[in-house]
Amino acid sequence: MSDARTVAVTGIGAWLQGAPDWPALRGVLRGERGLDDAAPSKPAAAALPAAERRRAPEGVRLAVEVAAQACAAAACDPATLPCVFASTYGELAITDYVCATLAHAPLELSPTQFHNSVLNAPAGYWTIATGCTAASSAVTAHHRSFAAGLLEALALAHAEHTPVLFACCDVASSGPLATMTRTTLAFGTALVLSPLASNGARVHWSLREGRASTLPPIALALRVVASDNPANAHALALLSALAADAHATLALPLSTGLSLAMEIAP
Template sequence: MNALRVWVEGVGLWSPQLADFAALRALLAGAAPAPPPPRPAAATLPPNERRRAPESVLLAVEAAGQAVAMSGHDAAALACVFASSHGDQAITDYMCATLAQAPAELSPTRFHNSVHNAAVGYWTIATGCHAPSTAICAQRASFGAGLLEAAGLALAEQRAVLLVCSDTAGSGPLDEVTRCRQSFGCALVLAPQAGAAALARLDLALQAGAAIDTPLPAPLDDWRAGNPSAASLSLLALLAARGGRCELAAAATLGLRIDMEHVA
């Protein structure tokens, strides 16, 4: 078998232009949604953590919070798959610059926030979640690989799973090799069965060979080119349009074909 069927119960989205999934829907319907404030609200975090948290954590938590709220699930019960191609680029830039100049002055807080699982760590702490949680990456295939991991976890364990995929804009010299032009974060709550909260059914099938990106209208095509996590826009656009098929990279040499059907 190489096909997986899961149900989407919640969708979250944040970029400098789009405050949430409703804004994407509005945009695709021809409206001009108001952009969000420059800093993601990340209301799930306690106020102290929200003030101190790096942007990468705020972005992931904002998208996650939206999707979980839409799904109606208790966040504490959801297994978590957090994907990001580059992790926290501002911290990587800070660490490499500090290590090159004055390594003994490295900030301990920035160091423990540099781990790839920082966002999912803060999320599980804020929500009291003891379920399995993971942080993954797969370069430009991070969303597709994360979707495969999350759908597999949902089906294998018969439990709802929170998938988040986010990358911040590049910082400093590192930007030359990551080429992330702007932040983009999204989240899905996936369930193994059709429940009352189901918005859409996804049939995922592995396709040998490199994936060909499904064409997207402007400005989504530019956003997708400017951030690896925005590869998810192919699927998010389908969800907004209420049905259809798209293809995503699940790895450098493996595609994921997704057939989406709107529910109810």
């Protein structure tokens, strides 16, 4: 990878029911433990003020939870950190609510649910909660949303010589829309990526022509969430490599002709 650029992963956040933070998920990925049945069924999202937490939809709480975990692990101040939030579908339960309401009683559409329906709701709530005035973005690319969002974050980090917060989150679909989307579990990942830091795992990355590599096998306990949504599988492939504390290579699908190739070094 002669044309590769290098970032350090200085903080990781993750949430899945049964593995509500990175240390827990890392243990599952390493095969050292299973999912914890007693773990909370909803992300705590403690970074949101109580009133906002009540109004915030599930995808926002998930994104805020993993983003806060990653920033805490990286010991960096979210207020100055540019952020990129990716999602395959956005807030599916709200899309279902909006479409169902419009079909029956369009004039009864809730204004709060409407502004919560935008794909940048996580970025909005996050920047408000943390006082972040840096650039914030919301990226989607269907089944390639994880790599597309990661590329946007990496490009921002290298072009502006700044650490960047990247998060990728999806929630379960509901209602008739579920027949088109089929995601059944909430899962989120966040990474603080720094082109400057000397701590954390190193990721050497570049764009490569051709198909992505076959993803490595995943811990049994995570097969459902990995098969739920390709963005989850891609996130878990990178997290597996980071959890292993060993040298690994990975190529995730980015576009019809490119993959995002990564060499991960502990």
